[in-house]
Amino acid sequence: MIDERLHHAATVSLDAFHDVWPRFFPLDELRELLGPCTDELVREVLGRQVNAPVWTLVDRGGKRWRTTIGRLAYRVAGGADPEPATVFEVPELLHNASLVVDDIEDAATERRGGPPAHLSHGVPVALNAANAAYFRALAVLRASLGDAARLRALDMLSEELFVAHLGQALDLTLGAYLKLGVALRTTHYEILARAKTGALVRIAARLGAIAAGADDAIERALATWAGELGVAYQIRDDIEDLAVGSTDLARCRLTYPLLALMEEEGSAATAIVEHLVEQGDAIGEGESWLGDMLGRDSVLERCRDAASAAATRALAALALLPEGAARDALVLLTQHLAAGGTEEP
Numbered sequence: 001m002i003d004e005r006l007h008h009a010a011t012v013s014l015d016a017f018h019d020v021w022p023r024f025f026p027l028d029e030l031r032e033l034l035g036p037c038t039d040e041l042v043r044e045v046l047g048r049q050v051n052a053p054v055w056t057l058v059d060r061g062g063k064r065w066r067t068t069i070g071r072l073a074y075r076v077a078g079g080a081d082p083e084p085a086t087v088f089e090v091p092e093l094l095h096n097a098s099l100v101v102d103d104i105e106d107a108a109t110e111r112r113g114g115p116p117a118h119l120s121h122g123v124p125v126a127l128n129a130a131n132a133a134y135f136r137a138l139a140v141l142r143a144s145l146g147d148a149a150r151l152r153a154l155d156m157l158s159e160e161l162f163v164a165h166l167g168q169a170l171d172l173t174l175g176a177y178l179k180l181g182v183a184l185r186t187t188h189y190e191i192l193a194r195a196k197t198g199a200l201v202r203i204a205a206r207l208g209a210i211a212a213g214a215d216d217a218i219e220r221a222l223a224t225w226a227g228e229l230g231v232a233y234q235i236r237d238d239i240e241d242l243a244v245g246s247t248d249l250a251r252c253r254l255t256y257p258l259l260a261l262m263e264e265e266g267s268a269a270t271a272i273v274e275h276l277v278e279q280g281d282a283i284g285e286g287e288s289w290l291g292d293m294l295g296r297d298s299v300l301e302r303c304r305d306a307a308s309a310a311a312t313r314a315l316a317a318l319a320l321l322p323e324g325a326a327r328d329a330l331v332l333l334t335q336h337l338a339a340g341g342t343e344e345p
Helices: 004-009 015-020 027-034 040-058 065-076 085-106 117-121 123-144 147-180 186-211 216-244 256-265 267-279 285-294 297-318 325-338
Strands: none
Touching: 015 085, 015 123, 027 040, 040 085, 040 117, 040 123, 065 085, 065 186, 065 216, 065 325, 085 117, 085 123, 085 147, 085 186, 117 123, 123 147, 147 186, 186 216, 186 256, 186 297, 216 256, 216 297, 216 325, 256 285, 256 297, 297 325
């Protein structure tokens, strides 16, 4: 069981997030940044054009499990009260900002049950707001951590954000190499998922450890855990997408089931997939064939085995951490997320 202190750590609340990304920035803060002549008009304009696009997504919910991860990492690393609540909200801010950018890059028409930020506010405004949120995260850490922890956190963030963007580049373009007849493997997918999905999980876990003043061994164990959890979660997400009809192939985006099928069936399946990729949105009859093949028990079993293997690697990393309620909670969270226990937040 999670003790009362950790139960509180897992409670979904927007109070701390509002401190990090308010609906309107405080006027005195804006005057420090923009000059003493800054008035309520400027504050209102910025609230509508910078703050609001991110809140468009936040107001629709989300599981907020990255915030929970930060808190649990802080506890498992020996962090004391009072908790630095704003630090735990940084990954959530980065995550929502990244969704704004992802939706622009994907030309998405829906996010969390409504129009994405770029359709509500326009592409220029949405993109600028997302970029502002990235830099706001740096400012929050400067204000929330002591000198040594702040430098360590900023160094970590610069590394992980770069990795996240490398992963996004792979996600956007690697599938197009199918058109060139390049042999893509499930190992390529795991590199992609460990970078793109794993980065924000690692940021949450590593920030919690850094804020607690953890030694390098604990931070490394949490980073390994987070990266493998990202792989397991993404594979499970791909499996669930099969049930609702994924459009990834039409957009030349790789999924684990697709690569598992190609590895299992060899050159014949690869040739058909390459042909379907060439068809783009007009996949036609081949889409039914592909759906049937991806839904085969052998393919799904291989995907589940890969997700389970990543989860096992994640749990092995957790075993290196100090025993206690926080580690137990991270184990339960790993099992839940790796089993496909939550939708895309």
